Amino acid sequence: MVDSVRAAVAKLIVRGSQETDPAVAHYWRMPKYFFHITHDRTEIDREGEELPDEHAAWKEATVTAGQILQGIDGKLVPGWDWRMEVTDEFQNTLYVLLIQAQKPKVDRRRTRGCGRRRP
Structure with missing residues (x-):
């Protein structure tokens, strides 16, 4: 699970987007x-x-x-x-x-x- 979250975060940083899959959305919501x-x-x-x-x-x-x-x-x-x-x-x-x-x-x-x- 930790690796999948890290991968998703890395994808966001590269893409420069706040779009996430539901498993990661919690970590980005203000x-x-x-x-x-x-x-x-x-x-x-x-x-x-x-x-x-x-x-x-x-x-x-x-x-x-x-x-x-x-x-x-x-x-x-x-x-x-x-x-x-x-x-x-x-x-x-x-x-x-x-x-x-x-x-x-x-x-x-x-x-x-x-x-x-x-x-």
């Missing part, structure tokens, strides 16, 4: 990564994307997140977080990008009078 989004609802990525490695998946996640956040167009409001979860083909979570929209609670006693003392 891993698949999935990008699930949660905002006002969860959108599960069922297709995924083949990328060379986890670093490429991180780069794709950050670029895509930036594009999506630009398109939110004012729909991100305090109390509604935006989240992208990057998983591998076995659904192991690799990365989570989280944008939290919060409105801080203001202590009215501290802001009254703008901190000035009366003479």
